[in-house]
Amino acid sequence: MTNPRRLIALIFAFGWLLRFVLFPSRGETRAFDFDRLNRATSLLPNVDLGRILDALVFAAFAFISFFLALGSLSTRNSFRPADVDVLFPTPVEPKLVLVFRIFRDYLLTLLAPLFFVIIGYRPASMGLRSLQNSAADPELIQRTVRIAVLAWLLVALTWVCINYAASLFVNRSDLASNRNRRILGWGLAILVAGLCGYVAYQATTFHTWQDWVGLTENPFLRVVFFSATFAMWMVHGVVHSDVATILLGAGGLLAITFLCIKISLTQAGWMYDQAAVKGFDAIDARKLQQSGDTIGLIAAQARQGRVKAGRLNWLSKRVVRGPAALLWKEGLIGFRSTMFLVVLFFAITVFVTLLPLLATNDRSGAGYVFLGFQGMGVFMSASALSQAGFIEMLRRVDVQKPLPFSFSTTVFYEVLAKAIPGILSAWLCSILGIILSPSIWQYAIASALAMPSLAVLICLMTCLTTILFPDFEDPSQRGFRGMMNFVGVVFACAPGTLAFIALIAIGLSPILCGLLTLVINLGISAAVASICGTQYAQFNPSE
Amino acid sequence: MLEVKNLVKQYKSYRAVNDLDMTINGGEIVGLLGPNGAGKTTGLRCIAGILRPTSGQILINGWDIVTDQAKAKAGLAFVPEVPSLYELLTVEEHLKFVAMCFNTMDQFEAKKESLLERYNLDDKRKDLVATLSKGMKQKLSVACALIHNANVMLFDEPLIGVDPAGAHELKQEILRAKSEGAAILISTHLLDTAEKLCDRVIILNRGVKMIEGTLEELRRFSGMETSSLEEVFLKLTEDEAEAASLPHG
Numbered sequence: 001m002t003n004p005r006r007l008i009a010l011i012f013a014f015g016w017l018l019r020f021v022l023f024p025s026r027g028e029t030r031a032f033d034f035d036r037l038n039r040a041t042s043l044l045p046n047v048d049l050g051r052i053l054d055a056l057v058f059a060a061f062a063f064i065s066f067f068l069a070l071g072s073l074s075t076r077n078s079f080r081p082a083d084v085d086v087l088f089p090t091p092v093e094p095k096l097v098l099v100f101r102i103f104r105d106y107l108l109t110l111l112a113p114l115f116f117v118i119i120g121y122r123p124a125s126m127g128l129r130s131l132q133n134s135a136a137d138p139e140l141i142q143r144t145v146r147i148a149v150l151a152w153l154l155v156a157l158t159w160v161c162i163n164y165a166a167s168l169f170v171n172r173s174d175l176a177s178n179r180n181r182r183i184l185g186w187g188l189a190i191l192v193a194g195l196c197g198y199v200a201y202q203a204t205t206f207h208t209w210q211d212w213v214g215l216t217e218n219p220f221l222r223v224v225f226f227s228a229t230f231a232m233w234m235v236h237g238v239v240h241s242d243v244a245t246i247l248l249g250a251g252g253l254l255a256i257t258f259l260c261i262k263i264s265l266t267q268a269g270w271m272y273d274q275a276a277v278k279g280f281d282a283i284d285a286r287k288l289q290q291s292g293d294t295i296g297l298i299a300a301q302a303r304q305g306r307v308k309a310g311r312l313n314w315l316s317k318r319v320v321r322g323p324a325a326l327l328w329k330e331g332l333i334g335f336r337s338t339m340f341l342v343v344l345f346f347a348i349t350v351f352v353t354l355l356p357l358l359a360t361n362d363r364s365g366a367g368y369v370f371l372g373f374q375g376m377g378v379f380m381s382a383s384a385l386s387q388a389g390f391i392e393m394l395r396r397v398d399v400q401k402p403l404p405f406s407f408s409t410t411v412f413y414e415v416l417a418k419a420i421p422g423i424l425s426a427w428l429c430s431i432l433g434i435i436l437s438p439s440i441w442q443y444a445i446a447s448a449l450a451m452p453s454l455a456v457l458i459c460l461m462t463c464l465t466t467i468l469f470p471d472f473e474d475p476s477q478r479g480f481r482g483m484m485n486f487v488g489v490v491f492a493c494a495p496g497t498l499a500f501i502a503l504i505a506i507g508l509s510p511i512l513c514g515l516l517t518l519v520i521n522l523g524i525s526a527a528v529a530s531i532c533g534t535q536y537a538q539f540n541p542s543e
Numbered sequence: 544m545l546e547v548k549n550l551v552k553q554y555k556s557y558r559a560v561n562d563l564d565m566t567i568n569g570g571e572i573v574g575l576l577g578p579n580g581a582g583k584t585t586g587l588r589c590i591a592g593i594l595r596p597t598s599g600q601i602l603i604n605g606w607d608i609v610t611d612q613a614k615a616k617a618g619l620a621f622v623p624e625v626p627s628l629y630e631l632l633t634v635e636e637h638l639k640f641v642a643m644c645f646n647t648m649d650q651f652e653a654k655k656e657s658l659l660e661r662y663n664l665d666d667k668r669k670d671l672v673a674t675l676s677k678g679m680k681q682k683l684s685v686a687c688a689l690i691h692n693a694n695v696m697l698f699d700e701p702l703i704g705v706d707p708a709g710a711h712e713l714k715q716e717i718l719r720a721k722s723e724g725a726a727i728l729i730s731t732h733l734l735d736t737a738e739k740l741c742d743r744v745i746i747l748n749r750g751v752k753m754i755e756g757t758l759e760e761l762r763r764f765s766g767m768e769t770s771s772l773e774e775v776f777l778k779l780t781e782d783e784a785e786a787a788s789l790p791h792g
Contacts, residue, residue, distance in 0.1 A: 404613050
């Protein structure tokens with residue numbers, strides 16, 4: 001706990017959770033409409049509410065368990081470099097540190113559903129209250145909710161302990177652990193794939209809601225989602241006043257918890273080793289993700305051996321000379337880092353642009369729709385892809401500025417390199433647009449003329465705002481930069497876009513409009529490029 | 544070959560480099576010495592074109608680094624203190640990128656093979672730069688500086704983080720470049736290295752050049768005729784007020 005605000009937030013958070021356990025049905029009341037429920041259930045022959053409740057509880061806890069199990073094989077990443085240098089050399093027993101970490105992670109896990117509790121408490125509480133008022137045994141509903149919350153507390157504890165035990169066991173820096181990690185990783189992947197396949201296959205044979213209820217009673221699923229099964233038994237036991245089932249459910253969860261704590265404690269000696277070797281990789285990765293530094297993120301993964309150079313001989317063997325080498329470099333870095341994003345945005349742009357042409361035979365206004373979606377696609381891809389590249393450009397001033405080019409040349413090629421995906425997607429969309437709907441050919445050509453200049457302009461504005469607000473590790477500056485970038489892009493693109501719309505409105509040929517927009521955008525680009533060049537020249541990474 | 548006239552670099556109210564003058568001719572190695580915060584790195588970064596000088600002039604082969612950037616930098620090589628390399632290029636690609644930028648692809652293959660072998664980067668040629676150790680990155684940074692035909696070379700603490708074999712190789716490389724007529728400026732804290740390599744040294748303190756000369760001239764000036772450069776340096780920097788009052792050069 002580093003400051004009082006966090007303490008207050010934590011007390012508030014746990015207060016909500018506690019209140020839900022102690023007073024699950026406090027709030028306004030309104031009589032529950034049992035007639036309506038009966039009418040609804042009368043449509044479902046042979047309805048067994050107990051069975052449905054079991055199915056719902058199992059499904060809910062299976063869902064929760066799935067998310068709690070994610071990342072169970074990865075290194076626990078809550079250590080910081082200062083822990084390694086300061087905490088680890090102290091005589092504090094690693095087991096004690098481990099228990100503290102488990103407890104801390106458990107508390108954090110309990111906070112996860114807080115959002116839903118805050119939103120859902122009032123309506124859920126009202127519903128429960130009215131159910132209670134109308135039900136034959138009001139206490140039963142209170143008890144059921146309480147035991148469900150208790151089951152959640154136990155399931156969360158169980159998974160935190162499982163995650164620690166598994167993580168410490170498979171992330172030791174010995175060869176056996178490497179093997180274990182691979183076996184477990186593949187085993188879990190096969191299990192999840194098999195599970196998805198099994199459920200999908202079963203779903204094809206389902207005709208009624210009872211089939212879905214039956215699926216939750218499947219022994220295979222009950223074993224795989226063991227924590228959900230134990231939680232369901234706890235709730236089932238309360239509903240049926242079966243104390244043995246409650247104890248069996250709770251006992252099962254506690255037994256697994258204690259077993260995992262024991263395994264974790266036997267592995268405690270490896271905890272410092274793991275933290276020192278790769279414990280804060282994840283913290284670094286999160287920071288890079290938050291700052292939108294995709295290239296830095298991939299470079300961090302490369303340092304861990306998770307990214308290879310790959311087969312890019314077709315590009316790396318090419319020889320270009322002078323500043324065009326900056327495009328060559330950017331191409332190689334792009335293929336290794338943002339390729340997935342490039343393909344994704346490329347596909348989205350092509351899809352959203354061409355879908356209206358494919359979806360309807362009505363061609364009236366198709367050209368405008370085409371241009372609108374095209375512009376949106378170019379805006380998305382240019383602004384999303386260029387930021388990471390400009391962060392890298394600023395990070396490498398020591399190697400880039402001494403290159404034998406003027407600063408404006410460097411900026412021009414860097415911007416062009418980042419705009420290329422947007423330019424290519426615009427041209428491809430134009431070609432496909434003409435093929436799919438020849439009647440929009442004028443709009444497609446207008447797009448092929450205007451959109452590349454739009455992509456360049458957006459990249460230039462991103463470049464300028466990145467240079468002006470270069471501290472990508474500072475969250476407040478990051479947010480401000482994003483806002484300024486958006487405002488800058490809107491202002492820079494507005495003249496060309498508005499001119500295009502106005503000229504189209506007065507009935508000018510779309511091709512001519514596209515050409516004029518190109519000229520306007522290039523004019524603005526030249527002005528922004530000049531400012532960018534000056535700012536880049538003055539950029540000092542030490543300041 | 545390298546001429547610096549009245550170089551000033553100011554950050555707001557702080558003057559990191561103040562009125563620095565120096566001339567380095569071809570075939571000469573000059574050491575830039577000074578305590579931490581003396582302005583060595585800032586001075587070097589201004590000369591490399593990374594920082595824009597507040598005032599003054601920097602001429603590389605007669606070309607002004609501010610007004611004729613491209614021509615000035617064509618003959619320049621800079622090795623920063625912390626290697627700044629594109630981590631998602633392979634070692635080989637990085638060398639090729641620099642060679643392509645400087646338009647020196649004619650001799651690239653032969654030079655590349657020689658550098659990779661000399662700096663023990665041969666088996667790393669297909670590896671991403673991100674996977675290299677700090678020392679390896681430093682070697683690659685030096686190799687990038689040597690891959691093109693620079694005749695003005697700037698080294699900022701080039702031996703930090705390099706293993707003894709690499710350091711030996713680098714020293715030989717610097718001497719080789721000197722014999723080929725390059726003008727070399729080295730910023731370093733390693734005084735024994737400066738003593739062995741440099742023809743002249745410049746001692747900076749708080750952005751101001753305290754003294755410039757050969758080791759013999761420095762000894763005479765400090766009145767320590769038989770002392771090492773380290774002893775002379777310590778004497779001069781401790782006795783800053785006295786040294787500052789003396790004429791430069």
